[in-house]
Amino acid sequence: MLSLQLIREEPERVREALRRRHSDAPLDEVIELDREWRRLLHEAEGIRAERNALSKEIGQLSRTINDPEAPARERRHAQHRRDDLVARSTYLSQRLEGLEEQVKELQRRLDQLLLTIPNLPDDRVPEGEGEPDNVVVRQWGEPPSFDFSPLPHWELGERLGILDLEAGARLSGSHFYVLKGAGARLQRALIQLALDFHTARGYQEIYTPALVREECMWRGGWLPTFAGLMYHDAEEDLWLLPTAEVALTNLHREEILPPGTLPCYYVAYTPCFRREKFAGGRDVRGVKRVHQFEKVELYKFVEPERSAEELEALVEDACALLRALGIPHRVVLLCTGELGFNSAMTYDIEAWTPGSGEWLEVSSCSNCTDFQARRAGIRFRREKGSRPEFVHTLNGTGLALPRILIALLENYQRADGSVAVPEVLRPYLGGLESLP
RNA sequence: GGAGGGAUCGCACAGUGGCCGAGUGCGCCCGCCUGCUAAGCGGGUGGGGGGCCAACGCCCCCUCGCGGGUUCGAAUCCCGCUCCCUCCGCCA
Numbered sequence: 001m002l003s004l005q006l007i008r009e010e011p012e013r014v015r016e017a018l019r020r021r022h023s024d025a026p027l028d029e030v031i032e033l034d035r036e037w038r039r040l041l042h043e044a045e046g047i048r049a050e051r052n053a054l055s056k057e058i059g060q061l062s063r064t065i066n067d068p069e070a071p072a073r074e075r076r077h078a079q080h081r082r083d084d085l086v087a088r089s090t091y092l093s094q095r096l097e098g099l100e101e102q103v104k105e106l107q108r109r110l111d112q113l114l115l116t117i118p119n120l121p122d123d124r125v126p127e128g129e130g131e132p133d134n135v136v137v138r139q140w141g142e143p144p145s146f147d148f149s150p151l152p153h154w155e156l157g158e159r160l161g162i163l164d165l166e167a168g169a170r171l172s173g174s175h176f177y178v179l180k181g182a183g184a185r186l187q188r189a190l191i192q193l194a195l196d197f198h199t200a201r202g203y204q205e206i207y208t209p210a211l212v213r214e215e216c217m218w219r220g221g222w223l224p225t226f227a228g229l230m231y232h233d234a235e236e237d238l239w240l241l242p243t244a245e246v247a248l249t250n251l252h253r254e255e256i257l258p259p260g261t262l263p264c265y266y267v268a269y270t271p272c273f274r275r276e277k278f279a280g281g282r283d284v285r286g287v288k289r290v291h292q293f294e295k296v297e298l299y300k301f302v303e304p305e306r307s308a309e310e311l312e313a314l315v316e317d318a319c320a321l322l323r324a325l326g327i328p329h330r331v332v333l334l335c336t337g338e339l340g341f342n343s344a345m346t347y348d349i350e351a352w353t354p355g356s357g358e359w360l361e362v363s364s365c366s367n368c369t370d371f372q373a374r375r376a377g378i379r380f381r382r383e384k385g386s387r388p389e390f391v392h393t394l395n396g397t398g399l400a401l402p403r404i405l406i407a408l409l410e411n412y413q414r415a416d417g418s419v420a421v422p423e424v425l426r427p428y429l430g431g432l433e434s435l436p
Numbered sequence: 437g438g439a440g441g442g443a444u445c446g447c448a449c450a451g452u453g454g455c456c457g458a459g460u461g462c463g464c465c466c467g468c469c470u471g472c473u474a475a476g477c478g479g480g481u482g483g484g485g486g487g488c489c490a491a492c493g494c495c496c497c498c499u500c501g502c503g504g505g506u507u508c509g510a511a512u513c514c515c516g517c518u519c520c521c522u523c524c525g526c527c528a
Contacts, residue, residue, distance in 0.1 A: 038486065038487090048498090051508085058509070060454080093507090093508065384464080
């Protein structure tokens with residue numbers, strides 16, 4: 001959610017930022033509603049102030065009236081005065097009733113509109129409409145060359161007997177997968193590695209529920225925009241996490257973090273659920289796009305002035321793990337048109353997948369600035385007694401399964417159909433050097 | 437799933453219709469006192485929104501878990517919800 005104050009004070013700056021994003025957000029409507037809201041609010045508060053004063057006096061008069069010690073004349077006087085005041089107060093209350101209704105309605109509409117306006121892009125984000133306008137900022141490793149034609153992961157997986165898509169479909173439908181034997185173990189090893197890796201780099205490990213209240217989705221900025229992307233349990237009205245980001249944002253919802261808390265780095269491993277309702281026929285083969293997957297997510301709460309450098313550090317943390325795994329990858333700065341709703345600036349990290357010959361997104365690291373924090377009410381104090389300020393939040397994929405599995409299988413495959421196990425993973429697999 | 441109890445300013449509590457625009461203790465901050473420390477004394481101490489001001493500031497409104505209702509007026513009465521605690525049942 002954008003700051004209403006910012007919209008009020010620098011509407012042209014906001015307008016320009018939204019234009020860069022190709023957003024058709026109803027900015028003018030917001031400005032108009034805000035003006036009207038404040039006008040009525042002012043009026044209502046004036047009336048309430050008068051009524052409060054009357055109430056106080058009525059209270060005092062009541063005491064006089066009920067005081068048997070008070071002279072009869074004084075009590076009679078008080079009674080008359082009190083009757084007048086009650087009449088006036090009744091009138092004010094009636095006027096207030098309608099006004100308050102209007103104020104509340106305006107505020108509701110204003111909030112509703114504000115919730116549909118995306119975050120403003122950082123100045124460094126290139127303007128553009130779609131993927132071609134993204135900018136590759138760096139690359140690590142060279143796509144390996146093979147003296148045979150490399151297989152896609154679904155073929156490798158089936159041949160090795162570690163990936164069973166048919167079984168996934170039998171259990172739950174298409175876009176679900178089953179891992180078996182070394183495959184299942186490999187996935188577990190990757191999770192373990194990722195958690196150990198990022199913990200060693202200063203992130204605190206967090207375990208969270210995978211089902212959260214609807215409120216968490218609103219606060220995290222996933223509702224109303226992404227309602228069609230998520231699973232929802234109607235009976236208990238709980239939502240399945242599309243990403244641990246939602247849980248981690250809400251971890252400090254409506255809190256004022258005391259001095260010394262920031263920066264705060266979290267790493268959480270959770271299952272993620274996505275309906276992929278809008279994915280259409282894209283990525284139908286293999287496990288690139290599935291309804292349930294595992295993910296290790298990185299999350300940061302930081303001081304506003306540090307968020308830009310923290311984003312770079314976050315990307316570096318995600319890249320470091322890919323380097324450790326020996327997977328060639330590149331870092332892409334998303335253009336304005338590709339930015340997520342909450343994000344001011346996003347880097348995607350794409351791994352090379354020789355089997356399908358493409359760069360596959362395995363991480364997305366975003367600086368959400370104060371946008372999510374404002375929505376979720378997450379603030380901090382610089383010092384004891386100083387004014388609370390909104391924190392900046394950042395999130396990034398620390399390890400995306402099963403996509404890393406894809407990259408691993410396809411990069412490490414050998415001519416005989418076996419797959420080498422990267423050095424760094426072996427301790428987690430009892431020293432296993434190769435599949436099978 | 438059933439039966440009770442609770443939610444008040446960082447913490448512990450007080451407060452059953454108008455002197456509560458919320459009090460006390462602790463904690464914390466400022467000052468006084470004081471060889472030092474402790475004690476003592478005095479003052480201050482949440483969050484949100486709006487308005488005025490060049491600024492320092494000043495004023496108003498909201499906030500006693502959340503949302504409705506009753507009333508001229510609600511922390512207080514009524515209804516719904518959420519969370520926490522205790523006991524029973526069930527259970528990995």
